[in-house]
Amino acid sequence: MTIKISNRIAHSPPLATTAMHARADALRRAGKPVIDLSIAISHFAAPEPVAAAVEAAVARREAMPYADVIGEPAVRAALADKLRRENGVEAGVDEIIVTNGAKQAYYQALYALTDPGDTIAVFRPYWPAYLATARLLGLNVVLADLPDTLNEAALDALGPLRVLVINNPHNPSGKVYGRAELELLRDWSARRGVCVICDESYEHLVFEGRHLSLAALGGWRDPGVVTLFSASQSYAMMGWRVGFALAPAPLVQAMQSLQGPVTAAVPHLSQVAAQAAFGSGAPHALLRDYRARRDAVVARCAALPWMRLPAPPAGPYLWADVRRLTHDTLAFAESLLEQALVAVMPGEALGLHGHIRLGYIQDDAATLMEGIERIAAFGDGCAVRAVS
Incomplete structure (x- = not known):
């Protein structure tokens, strides 16, 4: 006998945000050096x-x-x-x-x-x-x-x-x-x-x-x-x-x-x-750390001709416009994870093609910047292949 799943849930896929994070975790458990920028998980402990x-x-x-x-x-x-x-x-x-x-x-x-x-x-x-x-x-x-x-x-x-x-x-x-x-x-x-x-x-x-x-x-x-x-x-x-x-x-x-x-x-x-x-008030040390990380990533990506990355005034994410390179960021994110072992959230999951979301608050700063370097190298390679 095949169990029948209700129509309410049968065609409701898992959230894209949690699904991409789960895939990155699975690769890590398999021993792959994945850097997960698909979600925002703070490296800070609770106050x-x-x-x-x-x-x-x-x-x-x-x-x-x-x-x-x-x-x-x-x-x-x-x-x-x-x-x-x-x-x-x-x-x-x-x-x-x-x-x-x-x-x-x-x-x-x-x-x-x-x-x-x-x-x-x-x-x-x-x-x-x-x-x-x-x-x-x-x-x-x-x-x-x-x-x-x-x-x-x-x-x-x-x-x-x-x-x-x-x-x-x-x-x-x-x-x-x-x-x-x-x-x-x-x-x-x-x-x-x-x-x-x-x-x-x-x-x-x-x-x-x-x-x-x-x-x-x-x-x-x-x-x-x-x-x-x-x-x-x-x-x-x-x-x-x-x-x-x-x-x-x-x-x-x-x-x-x-x-x-x-x-x-x-x-x-x-x-x-x-x-x-x-009751503990604003997390000032956390904010200083996040601001420094945000600024470091934005500064590094400013030289990428295929990415536009403004410094957001708030939040744990960066919203990068990569339409000069591709509008299909679902394929971009899949290839990036497979080839460069970096997980990002494709814009399609959030309603807009041609963008990727980067969570920049987890792991240490060196790991974050290594992830950004991998993205830069991957995108540069895609740009070169598109021209040739």
């Missing part, structure tokens, strides 16, 4: 206050019962204080839900806000999970190119929507939305009755400019702004799988109703870690 808080909790041998599904009251109170102190947002504990990372918060928010057949909009290039989740929920997705500056014409062109998804800072371009853009978005969404899911997972990874939360401008409860936060990138805590969402209280309750039967609460120790992380 010291996180380690201290978790070690203290374990040392006390304190009871670790099932936590509240929505998040422990003390943790949500600390997160409300973080929102007030760092983001300029006044929120009650009933407007905060602690989740197993930003992915879960996004899934639950989208699930609670939409019904099958509803339409959402996502700007490209995009984080692949935005689309994968929408397809699992049976939603229609409108895709539009991310404008250099958000404007009313670009928003109007999206057509009738239930939800608009943005992230600020943006993955993979590193764009940081300015106050005028966010005010325009707030006013437009209020007029149109469009809910906004704003992913602010990279809030602390800003090199130029200043991150401003959409919710800080007011009016976020109606028609509804959901703000997603994650410890993964801002605090180098990828494996802790913890984040939280800020949303109007009725939506938080709906998200909790979904989280309960799926995963229940975030593990107790991860909540201890989250409280310590989100």
